Structures are given as structure tokens and as C-alpha cells.
Amino acid sequence: MNAVIFTEASESIGMGHLRRCEALAEILKEKGVCVEILLNTSPHSRNIQSADIVVIDSYLLPLESYCFVADSVSESLYFDDTMRLQYPRGIILNPALGALKLPYKESKNHRLFIGVQYALLRKEFRYLFNTPPIKIFRNEIQKIIISGGGGKIGEKYSQKIKALINKHFSHIQVDYLNPQKGLNAQEIKELFLNSDLAISAAGGTLNELAICGTPSIIFCLVENQIYNFRAWTETNYMIPFESDSQCLVNQKNDLIWEQNLLQNIERMQSKSLREELSQNLRTTMMRNYWNALPFIKDIPKNGTLFA
Numbered sequence: 503m504n505a506v507i508f509t510e511a512s513e514s515i516g517m518g519h520l521r522r523c524e525a526l527a528e529i530l531k532e533k534g535v536c537v538e539i540l541l542n543t544s545p546h547s548r549n550i551q552s553a554d555i556v557v558i559d560s561y562l563l564p565l566e567s568y569c570f571v572a573d574s575v576s577e578s579l580y581f582d583d584t585m586r587l588q589y590p591r592g593i594i595l596n597p598a599l600g601a602l603k604l605p606y607k608e609s610k611n612h613r614l615f616i617g618v619q620y621a622l623l624r625k626e627f628r629y630l631f632n633t634p635p636i637k638i639f640r641n642e643i644q645k646i647i648i649s650g651g652g653g654k655i656g657e658k659y660s661q662k663i664k665a666l667i668n669k670h671f672s673h674i675q676v677d678y679l680n681p682q683k684g685l686n687a688q689e690i691k692e693l694f695l696n697s698d699l700a701i702s703a704a705g706g707t708l709n710e711l712a713i714c715g716t717p718s719i720i721f722c723l724v725e726n727q728i729y730n731f732r733a734w735t736e737t738n739y740m741i742p743f744e745s746d747s748q749c750l751v752n753q754k755n756d757l758i759w760e761q762n763l764l765q766n767i768e769r770m771q772s773k774s775l776r777e778e779l780s781q782n783l784r785t786t787m788m789r790n791y792w793n794a795l796p797f798i799k800d801i802p803k804n805g806t807l808f809a
Contacts, residue, residue: 503534503536504535504537504538504554504555505530505535505536505537505538505553505554506537506538506553506555507523507526507527507539507540507556507557507559508540508543508544508545508558508560509540509541509557509581510542510559510560510561511542515653517651517653517681518705518707519559519561519581520541521624521706522581522706523539523559525622525624527539535554535555544563545558545567546567546570550575553575554576554577556575556578556579557580558580558581559581560581561586565587565590568587568590571590571592573590577592577593578591578592579592579594580592580594580595581595582595583598583726584726585605585606591611592613593612593615594612594614595615596616596617596620597706598730599617599618599730599733599790600728600730600731601618603729603733604616617790618709618787618791619791623709623710624687625687626691627687627714631713631788635714635715637716639698639777640698643770644673644698645674645675645698646675646697646698646699646701646767647676647679647693647697647699647701648663648664648677648678648701649679649701649711650663650679650702650723651703651705656703656723657680660678660680661678663678663763664676664678670764671767679693679707690710694714694716695716698776699716699717699767699776700717700719701718701720702719702720702721703720703721703723703727704721704722704730708720708730709787711783712784712786712787713783713784713787713791715780715784716780717775717780718741719741719743719763719770720735720740720741720743722750723750724750728750737782737786738782739779739783740779741769741770741779743762743766
């Protein structure tokens with residue numbers, strides 16, 4: 503069985519789409535599927551008729567490309583974050599906690615996999631469902647990890663946040679996830695586990711932080727993160743820069759979000775609060791997540807791969 507995944511990654515888009523497609527590819531390969539990931543490419547430019555499954559994760563491709571895929575192969579899957587299009591026949595996958603806030607409706611043309619129970623995690627993180635992480639809670643924050651995504655705007659805010667923390671909390675070691683460093687999933691997991699606090703944009707990284715039990719302050723960097731931002735902050739298990747979930751961080755006055763961030767870091771100095779948040783984050787993921795993604799079945803002799 504063969505699968506082709508179309509997605510995008512660039513300085514302006516970031517790496518979030520690619521990372522979750524890599525996680526899906528990894529899971530499919532574990533099922534024995536041959537997988538090819540194609541970046542920044544249109545399905546029209548490829549001979550996809552020989553594929554059994556085609557996956558699209560895009561914010562750029564028009565509806566025409568999705569219809570072409572649906573008409574060309576027996577099984578198609580579309581990642582979605584915001585109900586961007588009126589998708590043709592196929593599977594719609596939104597694996598975010600905030601997905602349940604969107605008014606998806608079942609239909610004869612669509613199978614829906616909506617919610618954090620369908621989170622796509624790399625195997626290094628999936629391992630933590632069966633083996634609880636060893637996490638040391640220090641009396642005070644000593645290490646902070648910043649994750650702003652792979653795009654230019656994410657790097658800009660990661661650097662601004664790091665400079666702000668260095669200025670006001672000079673004793674704290676601060677790192678930020680820089681895609682240019684090429685860290686693998688195991689290295690990223692270790693960074694999360696060894697950090698007392700994460701400061702992260704509200705993308706798919708939140709699922710990885712949650713299963714690691716890493717207390718987090720989160721912000722909304724781009725519009726497709728708004729629903730996930732709201733959902734996680736409403737659990738009270740991740741702390742927002744501020745309560746205004748309607749507004750992106752780059753639409754706020756720098757002085758306002760800087761003050762809020764510093765206040766929240768002070769709040770998170772509490773060891774007992776960090777311990778409580780860590781436990782609640784892992785509980786949320788354990789309660790919702792279906793181990794080994796059972797909606798992806800073993801390869802059948804006939805029929806669909808997706809339950």
C-alpha cells in the first residue's frame with residue numbers, strides 16, 4: 503500500500519504542517535505503508551493515480567486540488583484547523599483540543615476525526631503514554647524552553663521573549679527551539695522534560711508539551727491557533743499570556759504582553775503549581791488519547807486503512 507502526503511514548509515509558513523505529516527508518515531510506515539512526503543508541490547504535478555492514499559495538509563492549495571485528489575484515488579485525508587474549505591469526499595482530520603469548538607458536521611461524503619484523541623505524536627512522545635516521564639520539579643524555575651514555531655514571526659517572538667527573560671531573570675537558562683539546529687524528536691523530548699517551564703505558541707507542540715507534563719505559558723501567534731489556544735486555556739492547565747483569546751500576540755502592544763508574561767513567570771515560580779499543572783496536562787492527554795491511534799488500522803486486504 504502506498505501513500506503520498508502533500509504539505510508545506512517555509513520561513514513564512516513554519517514547520518507545524520510538516521511535523522504532523524512526519525508523525526502521520528511514521529505511524530503509517532509502522533503499519534507497513536510506503537509513504538512519500540512532497541513539499542510545496544501541487545497534486546496536479548504528480549501522477550497520484552497509483553497511490554492508495556493521498557493526504558493534504560495545506561493552507562495554500564485551492565479547492566480544485568482537493569477535488570482532483572478525491573477523484574483520483576480511493577482514499578483521501580485532509581488536515582484541517584479552521585474549516586478552511588468545503589472539502590470534497592474524504593476524511594477530515596483536526597487533531598487539536600480546540601477542534602471541538604468548530605461546528606463540524608457528519609455527512610455521507612466525510613468521515614470526521616476531530617479532537618485531541620487523534621493527536622499525531624512522534625513515537626518518542628507516544629512512548630510516554632506507556633512509560634510515565636521522570637520529571638524533577640525544582641523549587642524555583644531554572645530552565646525555560648521557548649517554542650515559537652519554524653516561521654520568521656515565530657523566531658522573532660522567540661528571540662524577543664528570550665531577551666526579556668534574560669533581562670529580568672538572569673539566573674534562568676533559556677533555550678528556544680530553532681528549526682535550523684535540526685533537533686530530532688528525542689532531543690526535543692529531552693528538552694521539554696528537563697525544562698521547568700515552556701513558553702509556546704498554541705500549535706501542535708502543545709500536545710507534545712502536555713504528554714511530557716511540562717507546565718506552559720502559551721500565546722496565539724497566528725489565526726489558525728486561536729481555537730487551540732482557547733481550548734487549552736479554558737482547561738486552566740496551560741496559562742495564557744493574557745485572557746484575551748480573540749487577539750494575536752503581534753496585535754498587542756509590546757509593553758502589555760511583556761508585563762503579562764513576566765507576571766506569569768513569577769506566578770509559575772510556585773513548585774506546587776507547576777506540579778499540579780504537570781499532572782493535569784498528562785491526565786488530559788491520557789484520558790483523551792487512544793494509544794497507537796486506533797483510527798489507523800492494520801493494512802486490510804480490502805477496504806479502508808482508517809477505522
